[in-house]
Amino acid sequence: MAYINGKWRQGLHLEPPQGWLNDPNGLCWFGGYYHVYFQYAPDNADGSGKKCWGHYRSPDMLKWEFTGTVLFPDTPDDRDGVYSGSAVVCGDVLHIFYTGNVKEEGDHDYITSGRGANVIHVTTADGVTMIAKKTVLRNSDYPDFCSCHVRDPKVWFENGVWRMVLGARTLDNKGCVLFYSSGDLENWKYDGTLSTDNFGYMWECPDLLDFDGHKYLSVSPQGLEHGDTKFQNVYQSGYFRYDSGLTDFTEWDMGFDFYAPQTFVTPDGRRIIISWMGIGDIPYTNPTVPLGYQHCLTLPREITVASDGALLQNPVKELLSLRGEKTIVKDGESAEMLLPFDLTANVTGSFEITQCGALVMRWDGHIFELRFTDEKLGGGRTVRKAALNKCSDIRVIADKSSVEIYLDGGRTVLSSRMYPESDKVSLSVKGLNAELFALREMEVSYLGE
Numbered sequence: 001m002a003y004i005n006g007k008w009r010q011g012l013h014l015e016p017p018q019g020w021l022n023d024p025n026g027l028c029w030f031g032g033y034y035h036v037y038f039q040y041a042p043d044n045a046d047g048s049g050k051k052c053w054g055h056y057r058s059p060d061m062l063k064w065e066f067t068g069t070v071l072f073p074d075t076p077d078d079r080d081g082v083y084s085g086s087a088v089v090c091g092d093v094l095h096i097f098y099t100g101n102v103k104e105e106g107d108h109d110y111i112t113s114g115r116g117a118n119v120i121h122v123t124t125a126d127g128v129t130m131i132a133k134k135t136v137l138r139n140s141d142y143p144d145f146c147s148c149h150v151r152d153p154k155v156w157f158e159n160g161v162w163r164m165v166l167g168a169r170t171l172d173n174k175g176c177v178l179f180y181s182s183g184d185l186e187n188w189k190y191d192g193t194l195s196t197d198n199f200g201y202m203w204e205c206p207d208l209l210d211f212d213g214h215k216y217l218s219v220s221p222q223g224l225e226h227g228d229t230k231f232q233n234v235y236q237s238g239y240f241r242y243d244s245g246l247t248d249f250t251e252w253d254m255g256f257d258f259y260a261p262q263t264f265v266t267p268d269g270r271r272i273i274i275s276w277m278g279i280g281d282i283p284y285t286n287p288t289v290p291l292g293y294q295h296c297l298t299l300p301r302e303i304t305v306a307s308d309g310a311l312l313q314n315p316v317k318e319l320l321s322l323r324g325e326k327t328i329v330k331d332g333e334s335a336e337m338l339l340p341f342d343l344t345a346n347v348t349g350s351f352e353i354t355q356c357g358a359l360v361m362r363w364d365g366h367i368f369e370l371r372f373t374d375e376k377l378g379g380g381r382t383v384r385k386a387a388l389n390k391c392s393d394i395r396v397i398a399d400k401s402s403v404e405i406y407l408d409g410g411r412t413v414l415s416s417r418m419y420p421e422s423d424k425v426s427l428s429v430k431g432l433n434a435e436l437f438a439l440r441e442m443e444v445s446y447l448g449e
C-alpha cells in the first residue's frame with residue numbers, strides 16, 4: 001500500500017500515508033535530521049490494527065521524508081503493540097525506549113492482570129534500521145502498588161546520569177509517574193514516584209522539561225472531572241510546575257484535538273513540543289476515515305517561559321519561511337483565502353473571526369470561544385472555551401483540515417480539526433485588523449511503506 005491522496009490532506013502537518021496515527025514518539029535531532037516517529041497502525045484507519053512506529057525525518061522541519069514503518073510488534077515482549085516511547089543520542093547511536101504491549105489470553109481485566117508492559121531498548125545508527133530489541137524493565141520490576149498499566153518511557157541525560165520517567169496507574173486507580181536512572185542505558189534502578197491527589201486514574205506519556213533548573217512535568221492524565229472552561233475533552237494533556245512537589249496544572253491546549261505530546265531539544269537549545277492532533281475515544285468524527293487514513297500531528301511549537309513561569313507555545317520560526325503574499329483584512333471586512341494561511345493580529349478588545357462561515361473564534365474580554373456552527377465542518381465538534389482575561393494578540397495557522405489558534409503570545413492555544421468542502425475559504429473579522437499570509441506547503445516525500 002502507499003500514500004492515499006484525499007481532499008483534506010494537510011499542507012503543514014505530518015499525517016500517516018495510510019491507516020492510523022496517534023502519539024509522536026522518539027522526537028530528537030540525530031545524524032543531521034530531525035526525527036519524528038509516531039504511533040502507526042498502517043492497516044486500518046480506525047486504529048484497530050497492529051501498532052507500529054512510523055518514521056519521518058527532516059533536515060529543517062520543512063522538507064520531510066517518510067521512511068516507512070521502522071518498528072513492528074514482532075517479538076514475544078511487544079507482540080500486541082510497539083507502544084509509545086522516546087529516543088536519546090549517545091555517541092553515534094540513537095537509543096530508543098518504548099513500551100512493548102502484551103495481552104495474555106484468558107479472563108482478564110487487563111488492568112490488574114493479563115497485560116505486560118515491557119520497556120524495550122533498541123538502537124539504530126541511521127534512525128531507520130533498528131537493531132536488537134532488549135527488554136530492560138518488565139512488570140515484575142515496577143513497584144508493587146502499580147497496576148499492569150505502566151508505559152511510555154521518556155529518557156534524558158541529566159548531571160552525568162540517564163534518567164527515565166514512566167506513566168502509571170496504581171492498583172487504587174491513581175495516576176502517577178515512576179522515575180528510574182541508569183549509568184549504561186541497560187540497567188535501570190527505581191528512584192521513586194510522583195503524584196498529586198485527586199488527579200485522574202492514569203497518567204500517560206510523561207515528559208520532564210527543564211528550563212535553567214526550573215522543572216515542569218508534562219503528563220496526559222485520564223479521569224479528570226470536566227469543567228466549563230477546563231478539562232473539556234475526554235482526556236487531558238498539560239504540565240505541572242515541579243519544584244519540591246507538583247503544583248499548578250495547566251492544559252497545553254484548550255481545543256478539541258490534542259493529546260500525548262512529547263518534547264525534545266534542538267541543537268540550538270530550543271525546546272520543541274509536538275503532539276497528536278487527536279484524542280482516543282472522541283465523540284466527534286474525522287471524515288478521512290472512509291478515505292483510508294486518520295489523524296495528524298500538531299505543528300512543532302517552541303516552548304518558552306514567561307516571566308510568571310507559565311509556558312508559552314509558538315510555531316517554530318522555520319515556518320515563517322513558508323509565508324508568501326500578504327493580505328490585510330480590516331475590521332468589518334471579509335476575504336477569500338486559499339488554505340493553508342497564517343493570520344496575525346494585535347488585539348485591543350473583544351473580537352470575532354469567522355472562517356468558512358461556521359468556525360467562530362471569539363473573545364469577549366474574559367472567555368475565548370472556538371465554536372462550530374455547522375456540524376459537518378467540525379465533524380460533530382461543538383464548542384471549546386478558554387478563560388482569558390487579557391489578550392494582546394492572536395495568530396491562527398489554518399491548514400487544509402485544521403486550525404491552531406495561538407493567543408496572547410502563545411499563553412493559550414487551541415487546536416482543532418475541521419473539514420471544509422474546498423481549499424478556498426471565506427474569512428471575516430470584527431474588532432481587529434488582521435494580516436493574512438498565504439503559506440507554501442511543506443515538501444513531504446514517501447520513501448517507504
Ligand code: FRU
Binds near residue numbers: 152205
Ligand atoms: C496515548 C497512548 C499511550 C500508549 C499509546 C498506544 O495515546 O495510549 O499511553 O503508549 O497511546 O498507542
